[in-house]
Structure formats: structure tokens, C-alpha cells
Amino acid sequence: MSLQERQPVGVTEDGLDYDALADLLGDRVIGREHHLNAEGFVVRPTDVEETLELLRDEAGFDHLSCLTAQEYEDRYESIYHLTKYDDRTQELSVVVPADPEDPVSESAAGVYETANWHEREAYDLVGVDYDDHPDLRRILLPETWQGHPLANDYHQDRPQLVPFQEHKNPLEDDHHDAESDTMFLNIGPHHPATHGVLHLKTTLDGEQVADVDPDIGYLHRCEEQMAQQGTYRHQIMPYPDRWDYASAGLLNEWAYARVAEDLNDIEVPEYAQVIRTMGAELCRIAAHMLAVGTFALDIYGDFTAIFMYAMRDREKVQNILEDLTGQRMMFNYFRLGGVVWDLPEPREEFFEQTRDFLDDLPETLEEYHDLITNNEIFQKRVIDTGVLDPEDAKSYGCTGPVARASGIDYDLRRDDPYGYYDELDWDVITENGGDNYSRFLVRMQEVEQSARIIEQCVDLLEDWPEDERTIQSNVPRTLKPEPDTETYRAVEGAKGELGIYVRSDGTDKPGRFKIRSPCFSNLSALESMSEGEYVPDLVATLGSLDVILGEVDR
Amino acid sequence: MSNEPRDAISGSTDPQTKTREARIGPDLDNRFNSKLREAFGSSPFILTKFDKFMNWVRGSSMFMLQFGIACCSIEMMHTYAVKHDLDRFGSGVPRASPRQADVMIVPGTIVSKFAPRMKRVYDQMPEPKFVVNMGSCAISGGPFQEGYNVIKGAEEVIPVDIHVPGCPPRPEALVYGVVKLQERIANGESSPVTVKPYELEQFGDLEQDELVDKLAAEIDEEDLVMRYNWADSP
Numbered sequence: 051m052s053l054q055e056r057q058p059v060g061v062t063e064d065g066l067d068y069d070a071l072a073d074l075l076g077d078r079v080i081g082r083e084h085h086l087n088a089e090g091f092v093v094r095p096t097d098v099e100e101t102l103e104l105l106r107d108e109a110g111f112d113h114l115s116c117l118t119a120q121e122y123e124d125r126y127e128s129i130y131h132l133t134k135y136d137d138r139t140q141e142l143s144v145v146v147p148a149d150p151e152d153p154v155s156e157s158a159a160g161v162y163e164t165a166n167w168h169e170r171e172a173y174d175l176v177g178v179d180y181d182d183h184p185d186l187r188r189i190l191l192p193e194t195w196q197g198h199p200l201a202n203d204y205h206q207d208r209p210q211l212v213p214f215q216e217h218k219n220p221l222e223d224d225h226h227d228a229e230s231d232t233m234f235l236n237i238g239p240h241h242p243a244t245h246g247v248l249h250l251k252t253t254l255d256g257e258q259v260a261d262v263d264p265d266i267g268y269l270h271r272c273e274e275q276m277a278q279q280g281t282y283r284h285q286i287m288p289y290p291d292r293w294d295y296a297s298a299g300l301l302n303e304w305a306y307a308r309v310a311e312d313l314n315d316i317e318v319p320e321y322a323q324v325i326r327t328m329g330a331e332l333c334r335i336a337a338h339m340l341a342v343g344t345f346a347l348d349i350y351g352d353f354t355a356i357f358m359y360a361m362r363d364r365e366k367v368q369n370i371l372e373d374l375t376g377q378r379m380m381f382n383y384f385r386l387g388g389v390v391w392d393l394p395e396p397r398e399e400f401f402e403q404t405r406d407f408l409d410d411l412p413e414t415l416e417e418y419h420d421l422i423t424n425n426e427i428f429q430k431r432v433i434d435t436g437v438l439d440p441e442d443a444k445s446y447g448c449t450g451p452v453a454r455a456s457g458i459d460y461d462l463r464r465d466d467p468y469g470y471y472d473e474l475d476w477d478v479i480t481e482n483g484g485d486n487y488s489r490f491l492v493r494m495q496e497v498e499q500s501a502r503i504i505e506q507c508v509d510l511l512e513d514w515p516e517d518e519r520t521i522q523s524n525v526p527r528t529l530k531p532e533p534d535t536e537t538y539r540a541v542e543g544a545k546g547e548l549g550i551y552v553r554s555d556g557t558d559k560p561g562r563f564k565i566r567s568p569c570f571s572n573l574s575a576l577e578s579m580s581e582g583e584y585v586p587d588l589v590a591t592l593g594s595l596d597v598i599l600g601e602v603d604r
Numbered sequence: 605m606s607n608e609p610r611d612a613i614s615g616s617t618d619p620q621t622k623t624r625e626a627r628i629g630p631d632l633d634n635r636f637n638s639k640l641r642e643a644f645g646s647s648p649f650i651l652t653k654f655d656k657f658m659n660w661v662r663g664s665s666m667f668m669l670q671f672g673i674a675c676c677s678i679e680m681m682h683t684y685a686v687k688h689d690l691d692r693f694g695s696g697v698p699r700a701s702p703r704q705a706d707v708m709i710v711p712g713t714i715v716s717k718f719a720p721r722m723k724r725v726y727d728q729m730p731e732p733k734f735v736v737n738m739g740s741c742a743i744s745g746g747p748f749q750e751g752y753n754v755i756k757g758a759e760e761v762i763p764v765d766i767h768v769p770g771c772p773p774r775p776e777a778l779v780y781g782v783v784k785l786q787e788r789i790a791n792g793e794s795s796p797v798t799v800k801p802y803e804l805e806q807f808g809d810l811e812q813d814e815l816v817d818k819l820a821a822e823i824d825e826e827d828l829v830m831r832y833n834w835a836d837s838p
Contacts, residue, residue, distance in 0.1 A: 191753065192717050194819055199752045206752045207835035209815055214720040214804060214828040239718065240725050242670050242700045246677065247718055268718040269674055271741075272751030279750065288747065295675035340678070353684065353698070361685035368682075379679065380771055600674050 058110030066140045071109055075101055081145075086312060086537035088141035090129070095148050098156035099182075102130065102144065106161055110134050111142060112444050114162040116538060116566035118551045119172035121202050126153035126178050130165075131538045131551065131566075135444055135458055138465035143538070148178055157183035164447030167574040175200040175274070190267035190603060200274065217251055232260055235585075239268045243348050243589045246599035248573075252588065259580050259588050264573055266602050273604040277563040282310055282529040283386060286563075291380040293565065294601040297336035297368060298544035300329040300375075303384040308468055309539040309550040310386050313531050319520040320470070321511075322388035327470040328507035329374060329383065331500040336367040337544035338451075338493045338500075341596040345490060346422055348593035349431050356421055363414055366407050373400055386529070388522030393511065404508055411501050415494065423494070432486035436579045436591030439484060446578070447571035450546020451496065452595060454480045455488035462542035474506045486587075486594040493596075528558050538566075545569050545596060569601040655792065662706070662732065663694075663789035666782075669705035669729065670698035674712025676739040676772040688775040695782050702728040707785070709778070710764075713741035713748050714755040720830045723804055726762045734794060736781055737767045746771060755832075761802050763795045801836070804828045 060071040068089040072079050078097045083090035093101045105111040111132040118129040130144040148155045157180040158165035169180040170189040177198030180186055188195060192212045197204045217236060237243070237250040244250065247268035253261040273289060280286040290302035304326060311318060318326075343360025347353065368378045373394045375383035383390055394400050422428055438448065443456040453460055461478040463471040479495040481488035533556030540549030546568030555561030572595050579595075580588040668690075672680070683690050690696040699705045702725045714722060726735070737758055740746030745756040758764055765788060768781035788794065808825035810816050823829060 194822060195716075196815065196818070204752070209834060210716060210832045211810075211815055211819055211823075212716050212720055212830045212832070213807070213823050214724070214830065215823070239721050240671060240702075246672050246674070247721075268715065268721070269713065270715055270717070270753055271674075271713045271748040272753050273748075275751055276748060292675055292747070295678055297678065358686045361682060362687070365682065365687050378772075378774060379675065 059108045061110070061140070066142070068142075071105070071142065074104060074108055083143070083145055083536075085143050086535060087539060088131075088143050090143035090145045090536075092145045092147065095146050095155040095181075098130075098144070098146055098158055099160055102132075102158050102161040105132060105142065105144070109142075110136070111140075112136075114158070114164050114168075114447055115540065115547060116549050116551060116564065117158075117165060117168035117172055118538070118562065118564040119176040119178045120200070120553065120562040120564075121150075121176060123202075125150050126155075126176065128155055128172060128178055129536075129538075129551070130158060131549070135453075135460050138460070138462060141538075143536075153178045154181050155179070156181050157186075159183055162447065163442070163445040163578075164571050164574060167570065171570075174198065177201045188267075190270040192267070199272070237589075239265075243592065244599075245344060245592070245597060248592075248597070248599055248602070250576075250588075250592075252585070254585065257584050259583055259585060262577055262580055262588065264576055266570075266573070266599070268603065269599045270603040271600075274563050274565060277565075278560055281558045282314065282531075282560070283525070283527065283558070286310075286560075287384060287386075288380065288382045291382060292600060293567065293604060294337070294544055294548070294569070294598045295379065296340045296544065296598050297364065297371070297379055298333045298598075299379060299381045300326070300333045300371075300383060301337075301541065301543045302548060303381065304330055304469070305539070305541045305543065305548045305550050307384045307386060308541055309537060309552050310529075312537050312539050313535060313552055313554060314386065314525075314529050316387045316525055317523050318388055319523055321514055321519050322521050322523075323470045324507050324510050324514075325374075325389050325393065325521070326384065327474070328504050328511070329371065329381075329389075330469070331503045331507070332367050332371055332374075334500045334544050335497050335504075336364050336371070338497050339364045339367070341493055342418065342422070342490065345590075345593040345596070346428075348589055349428060356418070359414075359417065359421075370400075370404055370407060373403070385522055385525075387525040388520070390521075392519060392521050397512075401508055401512055404504065408501050408505055408508075411497070415497065418494065423491070429487065431586070431590055432490065432594070433483075434485050434487075435583060435587040436486045436594060437484050438575060438579050442575065442578050443484070446575035448546070448575055449568050449571065450543070451489055451492045452546065452572045452575070454478070455492045456484040457482040462540055462547055466540070468541060470507070470510075471503070474503055476502050476506075486590050489594040489596075530554075530556065530558050532556070540566065543568055545598065545601065546572060548601075565604050567601045567604060569595075569597040569599075570604075573597045573602055659792045660790050663786040666695035666706045666734075666786070666789075667697055667699045667704055668695060669702055669708045669725070670700050671708055671725070672711060673714070673718070674741065676711035676742070679772040679775055680709055680711045680738060680778065683775040683778045688779060690779060690782060693779065693783055693786065695786065702726075703730060705729055706732070707734045707736060707782075709736045709738050709782075710742040710758045710762075711738040711772075713746065714758050714761065715751075715753045716755065716830075716832055717753075719755050719761050719802060720804055720828070722758070723761050723802075723830070732794065734785055734789065735762055735764045735766075736778075736785055737764045738770075738778055738781070739773055740769060740771045743767050743769060752834075755802070759800075761800055763797050763800075765795045802830050802832060804830055 059074045079091045081092035113133045116131040126148040128146045133141045174188040233254045235252045239247045239249040249265035251263040290306045291299035339360045343357045346356035375381040440456045531554040536553045538551040540547045549566035551564040552560045553562040742758045745754045748754045766785045807823045
């Protein structure tokens with residue numbers, strides 16, 4: 051590839067040189083904006099594809115992390131948040147204003163596959179019309195929905211009609227001849243293998259998948275609207291728990307805490323950072339255990355030993371988390387500037403309980419490996435099925451264990467450090483297979499790494515001097531960031547890069563709150579992973595992607 | 605476990621036990637003497653109304669629908685799994701098909717796109733059927749009640765027998781809710797099936813208005829639709 055031969059444009063020793071990037075784009079840049087995380091280049095709605103192509107090929111921006119669309123008084127705006135898989139700290143926003151009367155903007159789906167779904171979402175919720183988009187239809191709301199709910203003139207009380215129609219076979223006409231025929235199969239929205247309410251419109255050719263179109267939105271519960279209605283200080287924090295609800299609450303809360311602390315310039319005491327790190331990794335173990343348990347459930351098809359073991363271990367983690375936070379699942383434990391309370395008293399007991407869990411973990415994992423990893427039947431089902439190439443993974447914006455199983459060495463805990471991770475000793479796990487087996491292996495090994503992190507945190511917390519245990523910094527009661535401050539920040543959630551874009555409008559509530567969900571991007575890759583595979587492999591692939599529909603649909 | 609019945613029972617029913625033993629002979633293994641049998645004493649039959657007996661049977665052996673929607677379904681899985689083990693109460697085996705299920709636990713937020721599907725799944729369950737609402741979202745929309753897309757409770761669409769509040773309810777709470785449902789069933793109670801605010805209707809039967817006119821080109825007269833009058837929602 052050309053990138054390996056020469057240095058990408060705009061990269062200097064101390065980071066990005068935005069002026070060099072602006073020179074690269076020439077007169078396509080019609081203005082510059084400053085966001086807290088990156089510079090924003092304003093480009094014309096007709097230059098989007100060219101601009102992004104140049105930035106991807108010449109400047110190495112191979113990761114379209116997120117697309118935010120929003121409506122201002124005088125314009126619509128789409129912001130493409132670009133970054134690099136090799137260096138997450140190098141970020142760039144491409145800001146595309148569109149006409150308020152006729153918001154047409156060129157599609158980026160030709161450059162990044164992930165733009166396809168993101169633009170459909172932006173069209174659905176905000177109403178920006180993407181020109182040359184391959185398939186611009188609603189993605190979260192029903193086809194017959196009236197209006198765009200995050201646009202300014204939307205009336206929530208207007209009646210809506212939702213049809214309950216039979217789905218059509220999209221391939222019926224072009225695959226029909228005397229010998230062969232295709233069959234349309236609905237998987238979901240109520241189906242045990244879809245991990246919630248996902249609907250896969252599958253077209254089969256014999257037993258092979260000829261076309262699969264994930265139909266999402268059956269759990270679209272307006273998370274962005276809810277966040278835009280809440281005040282920064284306390285009212286938003288309970289919602290992140292409910293995005294990725296596989297007990298990954300603290301990881302999600304951290305995404306909001308990080309972006310809001312960035313926006314309001316809040317420092318977090320070191321002691322609180324250690325507690326956060328420990329809690330977040332406990333959540334990661336719980337989330338990965340659920341992924342392993344339900345993945346085995348998909349493959350073996352019954353509520354048997356592995357599922358029960360996974361649940362047993364999750365119970366242990368949930369007990370620890372309940373002692374720490376007071377709740378089993380919806381923790382609401384982080385506060386801006388720290389955590390809500392200190393470790394439970396007596397501390398020794400808490401440390402002992404956590405250590406007991408960690409001490410038992412290697413043996414427990416051994417059990418899983420005996421039952422699953424080394425099981426020939428399991429291996430037959432998952433090795434070399436659902437293969438995702440690294441190039442595809444990057445184009446679809448896959449992150450987290452899904453990307454790492456395709457050999458992409460990308461983990462925000464290390465690449466864009468936050469919390470206490472850079473002080474601790476742990477490894478980023480990658481596998482090169484890209485198949486269902488690799489994704490499973492990555493999760494199993496990440497559990498071990500999380501345990502390592504927790505162990506170090508427990509040691510640190512135990513020796514922390516008593517008079518330096520500050521759990522919260524001083525944060526004003528009402529937070530009103532400067533109007534039109536914009537930032538996009540991400541953390542490594544259980545499923546990958548969980549990012550949030552916030553624009554302040556001068557009040558104590560966000561003007562725009564956009565969630566970049568890792569599951570959403572990971573799920574969009576399903577189509578390329580499962581075409582030509584057998585139906586059971588499609589189910590295995592879906593299981594190994596480990597999507598949580600609450601986070602896909604938000 | 606001891607093979608002997610507990611003293612309190614064997615003592616109190618001693619005379620009957622003797623009669624029974626005389627009837628069934630000496631060779632029967634003691635383990636076959638269930639508590640129920642002990643309670644019946646010497647007479648191997650009871651008198652009751654058939655309906656009552658059927659209700660008791662129904663409440664004591666319920667098949668749940670494996671129906672995961674949102675966050676609560678994770679706690680629901682914990683309720684089924686080790687430690688809480690809902691099966692202990694005779695209502696634990698989740699069935700993937702609605703046609704094999706008696707009870708539907710609604711564990712999550714119902715949104716506009718899902719309500720017609722949930723209604724259809726409910727319709728597919730054979731009578732008699734029961735519904736347990738798990739968590740605040742299924743009860744009222746919960747933390748998402750103000751959302752533009754959120755149904756203000758499953759009861760807007762289907763009849764509900766038991767509400768288990770919480771966000772999410774602990775597994776213990778769900779177990780309690782299910783046991784309460786069993787009690788109700790054993791007493792022959794269930795919530796009345798009434799017309800709900802949101803029903804599946806044929807498009808052609810809808811009253812003509814601006815919205816119906818607008819969508820007339822997209823939807824067939826015979827297609828089923830669900831109409832949401834958000835302004836009238838509680």
C-alpha cells in the first residue's frame with residue numbers, strides 16, 4: 051500500500067499539523083472551526099466524497115469514527131469525526147453545512163462503508179438528505195414515520211402509523227429461474243438467537259445466505275433525546291447505564307463522564323480514577339462473560355452448563371459491583387469529577403471478596419477452555435466462519451474485540467489513555483484469524499487482562515493513604531459550558547469505541563448529544579461477514595459480534 | 605436428605621399412615637411417600653371442583669416465553685439461571701416459541717416499531733395466557749417515558765396480570781412477581797381482556813384524516829397497522 055511507503059500528510063513529531071492538511075485539501079476548505087478534540091474543516095456539501103477520499107488516502111485517516119448531524123437555526127450540519135486506527139489521538143472533524151430549506155449533502159458511503167448506516171441514521175433522526183447514498187431509507191424508525199424527531203420543528207404529539215406488513219424478498223426477481231429460487235426468511239425481531247429485538251431480513255439460496263439486511267430500531271428508545279433533556283450535572287448520568295446493559299454500565303458512564311469533564315474542564319482526583327478503572331474492568335468481565343455465555347448458547351442451543359457457568363461468574367462480579375455501587379446493573383456510580391462514594395466499609399472485606407474472585411478466576415477460565423475452546427464440535431462451528439478482513443473491519447468502523455480479532459491493534463485504553471490505565475501493566479489482546487473463534491478467544495483473554503488490571507487497582511487502593519482519599523473534585527452545582535463548544539470523546543466500552551459528541555448551547559443542558567455506539571458499527575459489518583455462509587454460521591457470527599440492541603438502537 | 609418423612613408430619617398423621625401402609629402393603633419404598641400423600645392420609649382421593657384443580661395445575665406448571673427485549677432481560681436470564689433458579693417454583697423453562705408458552709414476561713421498553721410485533725407474539729400464545737410486566741419501562745415507559753418513540757407501558761397494547769417495578773427489578777423481585785402470578789392463577793384470577801388504546805387494525809378501517817391520506821399510497825387497505833395517538837397517551 052502507498053501509505054506504508056510514504057509518510058501521511060500532516061503528521062509531525064508532535065502530532066497533527068492542521069495547516070498542512072488544509073493545504074492538502076486546497077480550496078475545498080471554506081472555513082475552519084475549533085472543536086475541543088480536533089480542528090474542524092468546513093467543506094461544501096458537494097465536496098464531501100473527494101475531501102474524505104483525500105484525507106483517507108493521503109493523510110491516513112482510515113477510521114470514520116462517527117457522524118453527527120444536527121440542525122441549527124440557519125443550517126443543517128453533518129460532522130464527520132475522523133481518526134486513525136494507528137494513532138487514535140490524531141483527530142479531525144469535517145464539517146459539512148447544508149441548506150436549511152433543502153438539506154442535501156454528498157454521501158461518504160463510497161469512501162467509508164460505515165458511513166452508509168451512519169448517514170441513514172442522520173437522515174432518519176435529523177433529516178439530512180445524502181446525495182448518492184446507495185440506500186437512503188429510515189434505519190431506526192418505521193418507514194412510515196412522519197417527520198425527523200431530532201429536527202427543530204418536530205412535534206412529538208403528532209399521531210403516527212406503524213404498519214405490520216409482510217416483508218418482501220429483495221432477490222426474488224433476479225435470482226429466479228427454472229433451477230434455482232431464493233427463499234426469504236425473517237429472523238427476529240423476537241428470536242432466541244438475536245440477543246434481543248433484532249430483525250434480520252435474510253434471503254437464502256438453498257441453505258446459504260444470499261442476502262442479509264439487519265433491520266434495527268426495535269429498541270430505539272430515544273437515548274439522545276433523553277440526554278438532551280437532562281442537565282449535565284446529574285440528570286444524564288443514569289442513562290448511559292442503559293445503553294450497553296450487559297452490566298457494562300460503568301464503562302458507558304465513563305464515556306459520558308469523559309466528554310462532560312472535557313467540556314467543563316473538570317479534574318478527576320487520582321484516587322477516584324483508580325476506583326473508576328477497577329469498577330470499569332469489573333464491568334468488562336461481566337459483559338464478556340455474558341458474551342461468552344450467550345455465544346455458547348447460540349452454538350449449542352440450550353441453557354446448559356456453559357451458560358450457567360457464565361451466569362454464576364457474572365453473579366460474583368455483580369455482587370462485588372453491588373457492594374461498590376449499590377446496584378446490580380444500573381450503577382449510576384460515576385459523578386462528574388469523580389465517583390459518588392468511596393469503597394464500602396469495611397474495606398478489608400471488600401478487598402478480600404474481590405481478591406477471592408480474582409484468585410478463582412484462572413481456574414474458572416480453565417473450565418471454560420475445557421468446555422468450549424478445546425471442544426472439537428465448537429471449533430468446527432466457529433473456525434473459519436464469519437471471517438472479517440482487517441480492511442473490511444476498518445472500513446465498517448469496527449472496534450473493540452471485533453476489530454482486535456481481525457488483527458487490528460486498537461484499544462482506546464492504551465491509544466488514547468484516560469483514567470489510570472497508562473500507569474498500569476496490561477496488554478492489548480489481538481488475534482489474526484478474524485473468524486468467530488478469534489473473537490471468542492479475544493474476549494476470553496481480555497477477561498484475564500481485566501483481572502490483571504483489577505488486581506493492581508486493588509493493591510493501589512489498599513495502600514492509598516487515608517487522608518488522600520478524595521473521591522470527587524469540586525464541581526459547580528450548575529454546569530453551563532460556553533455556548534457552541536463542541537467536543538467528541540470516546541472510551542473503550544465493552545464492545546469497542548463508545549464515543550459521545552456534545553455541543554453546548556449556553557444552557558445547562560446539551561444542545562446536541564450524539565452517541566457513537568460500537569455495536570451499531572460492528573453490526574453493520576454482518577452483511578459482509580455472512581454472505582455466502584450457511585444459516586447456522588450466520589447465527590454464530592451474530593453471536594460472536596456480541597451486539598447489545600440497547601446500544602445499537604439507543 | 606433423609607428418607608424418613610419429617611416428624612411433624614409423620615407424627616401427626618401416624619394413624620392414617622398406619623392405615624395406608626396396611627393398604628399398600630409392606631414392600632413400598634418409603635421415598636414414594638410424598639408430602640402430598642401424607643397430607644391425603646388414608647384416603648387416596650380428594651374432592652374438589654375440576655376448575656379449581658385445573659387452576660392449581662396451571663399455576664404450578666408454567667412455561668415462560670423466552671422473550672428478551674432490553675436491560676431487564678439480562679436480569680431475567682439471571683432469574684432463570686443458577687442461584688435464583690425460577691424453575692424451583694414450577695415456572696422456569698423458557699420456550700422459544702410463543703405457541704408453547706403460557707406466560708410472557710415483558711422485560712423492557714416497548715417502542716413504536718416493536719409494539720405490533722409484541723401484540724402478534726401475544727396473540728400467538730395459546731389460551732389461557734398470562735403476562736408479567738418486568739420493570740418500569742414495561743409498566744409506564746420508565747425513564748424513557750418522554751421519548752418520541754416510546755409506548756407508555758405494555759398495558760397500552762396487551763392485558764397485563766402482574767407488574768414488577770424496578771429498573772431493573774432484582775431477580776428476587778421477579779421471582780416474587782411470578783409466585784404472585786401463580787397464586788392468582790390458582791385462585792382463578794386473571795386480568796380482563798379489553799380493547800386497548802393501541803390495537804392492530806386494518807388500514808382500510810381507519811378513520812380518514814391527514815395522516816391516513818398521506819400514507820394511502822404506501823399501505824394497502826388490508827394491511828394491519830397500529831396507530832399511535834401520542835397526544836392522548838397518559
